[in-house]
Amino acid sequence: MLAKRIIPCLDVDAGRVVKGVKFVDIRDAGDPVEVARRYNEEGADEITFLDITASSDNRETIVHVVEQVASEVFIPLTVGGGIRTEDDIRRMLNAGADKVAINTAAVFNPEFVKQATDRFGSQCIVVAIDAKKVSAEGEPLKWEIFTHGGRKPTGLDAIEWAQRMSGYGAGEILLTSMDRDGTKIGFDNELTRAIVEAVPIPVIASGGVGELQHLVDGVKKGGADAVLAASIFHFAEYSIGEAKQFMDQQGVEVRQ
Amino acid sequence: MSQRITVIDYGMGNLRSVAKAVEHVASAQDEVLVTDDPELILNSDRVVFPGQGAARDCMAAISDHHLNRAVLEAANSKPFLGICMGQQVLLEKSEENGGTELLGLFAGQVRHFPGGVAPDGEALKIPHMGWNKVNRQSDHPLWQGIDQDSRFYFVHSYYVDPEQQDLIAATTDYGVSFASAIARKNLFAVQFHPEKSADDGLRLLKNFVNWTH
Numbered sequence: 001m002l003a004k005r006i007i008p009c010l011d012v013d014a015g016r017v018v019k020g021v022k023f024v025d026i027r028d029a030g031d032p033v034e035v036a037r038r039y040n041e042e043g044a045d046e047i048t049f050l051d052i053t054a055s056s057d058n059r060e061t062i063v064h065v066v067e068q069v070a071s072e073v074f075i076p077l078t079v080g081g082g083i084r085t086e087d088d089i090r091r092m093l094n095a096g097a098d099k100v101a102i103n104t105a106a107v108f109n110p111e112f113v114k115q116a117t118d119r120f121g122s123q124c125i126v127v128a129i130d131a132k133k134v135s136a137e138g139e140p141l142k143w144e145i146f147t148h149g150g151r152k153p154t155g156l157d158a159i160e161w162a163q164r165m166s167g168y169g170a171g172e173i174l175l176t177s178m179d180r181d182g183t184k185i186g187f188d189n190e191l192t193r194a195i196v197e198a199v200p201i202p203v204i205a206s207g208g209v210g211e212l213q214h215l216v217d218g219v220k221k222g223g224a225d226a227v228l229a230a231s232i233f234h235f236a237e238y239s240i241g242e243a244k245q246f247m248d249q250q251g252v253e254v255r256q
Numbered sequence: 257m258s259q260r261i262t263v264i265d266y267g268m269g270n271l272r273s274v275a276k277a278v279e280h281v282a283s284a285q286d287e288v289l290v291t292d293d294p295e296l297i298l299n300s301d302r303v304v305f306p307g308q309g310a311a312r313d314c315m316a317a318i319s320d321h322h323l324n325r326a327v328l329e330a331a332n333s334k335p336f337l338g339i340c341m342g343q344q345v346l347l348e349k350s351e352e353n354g355g356t357e358l359l360g361l362f363a364g365q366v367r368h369f370p371g372g373v374a375p376d377g378e379a380l381k382i383p384h385m386g387w388n389k390v391n392r393q394s395d396h397p398l399w400q401g402i403d404q405d406s407r408f409y410f411v412h413s414y415y416v417d418p419e420q421q422d423l424i425a426a427t428t429d430y431g432v433s434f435a436s437a438i439a440r441k442n443l444f445a446v447q448f449h450p451e452k453s454a455d456d457g458l459r460l461l462k463n464f465v466n467w468t469h
Contacts, residue, residue, distance in 0.1 A: 001374060001429065002386040003407060040454065045387055071276050075454050076409060093270055098452065121309055123383060123411045171383070202381055225386070255387040255407040 003255040004219050005045035005226035006243055007078075007204060008233045010035060014053050015061035021234040036069045036077075039233070042240035044075060045255055048101070048174075048228060051081030063095045070096020080128055080174070089116055093124060101174050103128035104147050106165065107154055117169030126204075127170040131158040131191060132178045143191055150178035158191070159198045166199040173199060174228065177207040184210025184231070192222030204228050212238055212246040219252050258285035261465065262300035264327065265292045266317040268341065269308025277451035278304060281462035294326035302465065303330040305445075307341030311352035311366065311414070314341045315359075324359065331361055331443050337464050338445030340412060343438065346445055347416050362438070364418035370431050380431040383413045390426045390436050390448065398444050398463045399425075406456045408436075408448035415447060442469045 011018050012032055021029040023038055036047050047069070051062040059082060066079055079092045080101030089100050106113050106127055117125045130150060135142035143158035162173055175195050177188035185208055192205045205224035209215060209232055218227040232238050244254045261282060263275045271290055279288045289296060297303060305327060307314050318324055330336050331346065338346055350356045350366035358366065371382050387407040392399050415434035418424065425444065426437035437446045444464065450457035 001376070001378060002384070002388050005386055043454075070273060072280070074273075074277050074280070074451060074458055076452050094272065096270075096273055096276065098270070098273070123308070123385065171385070200379075200381060202385060225381070 001253060002225075003045070003253050004224070004247065005204075006043075006215065006240055006247075006254065007046045007048050007226055007228040008039045008044050008240065009048040009050055009206070009228050009230045011050050011052050011230065012062060012065060012081075013051075014055070014058040015065055017234075018052070019230065019234060022236045024236070032065045033068045033072070036073050039240060040073045040075055043244060043256065044240050045226070046076040046078060047073065048078040048080065050101075051079065053082070063091055066092060066095040066097050078126060080126070084112075086116060086119060089120055089124075093120065097124075099124045099126050099171070101126040101128040103130065107145060107147055107156065110164065110168065113165055113170055114168040117171070122169045122171035125170055126172045126174050127162075127165040128174040128176065129158060129162060129165075129195075130176050130178050133188070133191070141190055141194065143194070146178055150181070159194055162195045162199050166201050170201060172202045172204065174204045174206060175224075180208030181206075182231075183208050186210065186214040187218045187222055187224075187227075189217055189222035192218060192224050196223040196225075202226065212243055213250075215243055216247055216250045216252055219247070220250075258283070258287065259301035260287045260289060260299070261302045261304065262297050263288065263290045263304045263306065264297060264323065264342075265290045266307070266314075266321045266323055267292075268314050268317050269306060271306055274304060274306045274339065274451045277458060277461055278465065281458055282465050286465070292321045292323065294323060297323075297326045297330055300334070302335040302337075302467075304337045304339065304464075305331075305342035306339040306451075307345065309341060311341070311344065311350040311356040311358065314345055315356060318345070318359075328359060328361060334442060335464065335467050335469055336443045336445075337461075338443070339451070340447060340449060343445035343447050344414060344416055346438075346443075347418065350414060352414055362418050362423060362440075363420065364416060366414045367417050368414055372431060374431060383411055384415075384430045385411045387453075388428050388430060388436075388448075390428055392426050394425050394439065396425050396439050396444065397467055398439070398460055400463050401459050402456050408446075408450065408453040408457060410436075410448045412447060
């Protein structure tokens, strides 16, 4: 049977890893190639790069990062952030990415996802969804899609949106709870469960991991096929190996 | 001794990652060539035949690049490694695209996964994507140094079902037990992606590069 995947995520700004990465024996913790190599050695199942470069002048740098990583790290690589055109996708795939994550561009132009999956195949198109709970206490649960780092509501219902994206051929959903992102209190497992039950494609849970139990909960309570985390791995609080060992002990099937 | 390893390029899928992984394991003197030139393919020492995408598109691309004969000849004559669609198209017929005729090197069909739910309650989502166990059925040299039931990276919705059971070099379970690797003489073909399967994948590629059939 398939193993549940652990995916470390690197935020990259102008070609450098940000939010800090702390490994004792790494020379330059801001170098995405070194960090990716380390995660690979620790047993990461995939690596996701999120390009948060604000200036368009520096956007080309992520292409070079992907090229370098792809020539020495041989696991699936996903790149997100600023993927707006078919050309952007082609550039990333040619550089060695296996998948691209489309977020804002899908919200503004849903057909883009359809065109992208037709042209490049479902297996390389991930739709990233940033969702926030909008139902009040006691009301039936409801989540809405937000853009701009959770600041702008779109009026789109998260479950309906995920179903639409799946229908357009998306190969996977990268689901981030904007309520939990950065909080370290765990995934919004109700959100994950709601999306997992609504779509036939794999769902990656993201946002809120602060300890290893959260990864287990994402799989067991949320039903996620994969769990994504950034800071717990960056600050070397836990290695990926430790995370896998813990998940295995808790009865989650992982690649070891 | 230097050798030329050719990665067949017929416009289907990201061949660069395959070529990069082969370069990574090959010796410095080896030449790794990505080409669609039948002559170069047939003049090389080893051939890697990758592929991604739908069966009909793959077959059309092979035919558009005039590669049918070169692929079959290489598959019959030199160390040959098929990957993903490069394994599937070696059979006779695929259920994909309402039925697609393939190269027909091996008797058998390419079938769609049944999906549904596994005995442990897990949904068997399609495509079969992620790391699954590969259960060796033979002591083939390409398995050297790779543990039984090691996990490799898969992305596919169809699987090969060869008629000849002795072709099966490994099986993997996903609702059905399917042939995740097949082998015959100079040919080895896998459904998973060794170029994306970390150390075990690189090991398999290295074994292929050093394989004296």
